[in-house]
Amino acid sequence: MVIVNAATNLANFRDEIIEELLAEQYEVIIVSPAGKRLAPYKEKDGCQVVEIAVNRHGKNPIQEMTLFMKYFRVMKKYRPICVLTYTIKPNIYGGMAARFLRIPYLVNITGLGVVFDNRNMLQKTIVMLYRRVMKHATCVFFQNKTNRSTFIRLGIDFPCSEIIPGSGVNLDINALETYPAENEPVRFLFVARIMKDKGINEYVAAAKVIRKKYPNVEFHVIGNCEYGYEEKVAKWAKEGHIIYHGAQPDVHMFMKKSHALIHPSFYMEGMSNVCLEAAATGRPVLTTNWLGCKETVDDGRTGFVFEPRNVASLVNIITKFIELPYEEKVIMGQKGRKKMESQFDRQIVVESYMKEINRLADY
Known part of the structure; x- marks a missing residue:
């Protein structure tokens, strides 16, 4: 049973x-x-x-x-x-x-x-x-x-x-995908229940800062709104800080189009499934130095780790990722896939x- x-x-x-x-x-x-x-x-x-x-x-x-x-x-x-x-x-x-x-x-x-x-x-x-x-x-x-x-x-x-x-992580369903082309605008992806402890506030705050310097960078959001976040998300989307897609049955298609996952959670995760799925797809993972998140990343090798509840730390890591040469972003995603194959199958x-x-x- x-x-x-x-x-x-x-x-x-x-x-x-x-x-x-x-x-x-x-x-x-x-x-x-x-x-x-x-x-x-x-x-x-x-x-x-x-x-x-x-x-x-x-x-x-x-x-x-x-x-x-x-x-x-x-x-x-x-x-x-x-x-x-x-x-x-x-x-x-x-x-x-x-x-x-x-x-x-x-x-x-x-x-x-x-x-x-x-x-x-x-x-x-x-x-x-x-x-x-x-x-x-x-x-x-x-x-x-x-x-x-x-x-x-x-x-x-x-x-x-x-x-x-x-x-x-199912390595067949979450197949390794070709990295987006070099000339495309950088797209970040947030996938989680939209609530305080998943770090949505920090994600949006960082997006506001980053887009002032890099106006073509996109911050996508997928997930159900909880705890009264419906109005906040609608406002953020209307102001252009994020692109909200609601809850989606096929997250993989969004992973495929993204350059990296940002998972700013400080929720008491067991192990973050979305981080595993993104890495299996060949996407670098930017996540918190937090239980159930940090274990999914080799910092500096398959992604980056930043401090939870810390917008400045997140902004710094996003900037660091954006300024990486294109080839290094691709290699980072490929190393993430290999980590999933060896440790998280x-x-x-x-x-x-x-x-x-x-x-x-x-x-």
């Missing part, structure tokens, strides 16, 4: 493991909120889909208990060999349900999120719940060493853990999971 908090999470990052499970003759039960991206799984032989809504930002105790009970009932009905959970609510409520039913469960810490960045009652509650769930997990997959160290520091015990390269993640699942099946 695979439990996720969004259909897009499933299709974008978990598809390869589901395909591998089906290829090895496992039956797969997918538990996910409704979404268009579920349609292909409903048609696959050996695959069943159970739609359970998840309010990702909800804090209503009754709603949270209802989610736990829904996970409990679906596990009790199907009694899977094991349960795979991703993101915080499936991890906690799915893990609790599996524990009560004595079903093995594999937990993926996809990132700590803003909750672990704020010491408040919500953080204390989540830490308490994680302590109860993690100590009974069959294995906990961390996407970086710092997240694991944070769990240990907070007294969240787990019997077994493994560091995996984020969600990995999604097949590495699939093999880690299959090792644990096959062990449980044999047992």
Whole structure:
């Protein structure tokens, strides 16, 4: 059983493991909120889909208990060999349900999120719940060493853990693309949920500074607006600071046309998927010296690292990149692709999971 908090999470990052499970003759039960991206799984032989809504930002105790009970009932009905959970609510409520039913469960810490960045009652509650769930997990997959160290520091015990390269990157879907022509205007790309912690404010502030000196440079933005950013983004686009494309199902086409990705996040990432995808496409990555971002770049070789929440640092790095000779930009992107091939191939993640699942099946 695979439990996720969004259909897009499933299709974008978990598809390869589901395909591998089906290829090895496992039956797969997918538990996910409704979404268009579920349609292909409903048609696959050996695959069943159970739609359970998840309010990702909800804090209503009754709603949270209802989610736990829904996970409990679906596990009790199907009694899977094991349960795979991703993101915080499936991890906690799915893990609790599996524990009560004595079903093995594999937990993926996809990132700590803003909750672990704020010491408040919500953080204390989540830490308490994680302590109860993690100590009974069959294995906990961390996407970086710092997240694991944070769990240990907070007294969240787990019997077994493994560091995996984020969600990995599909090197076929994110194919290496020819770099834009030398005579084209430099195009930067921001791809993320549009919210403060993803660094959108710093990105736009830097764009305003850079375009005064380099008026032909373009700053593109892709993503859903959160936390009331709709009006701000519309204003920025109208003033010409950014080019906003909304949410896009095919980000790769925009990656292909860009000269570099800028990911100014200071969100508690597990491993930034967009950085991996950009590097796999052969695009240099400019990102923060921040957990889950800095690991995706070899500074000065496959991209550049700048300080988070620091517009001056970002402006300096953007200027440095713009003034690089064209050939060096191309080589930087090619080195990024090689880094993805050697360190972040999604097949590495699939093999880690299959090792644990096959062990449980044999047992």
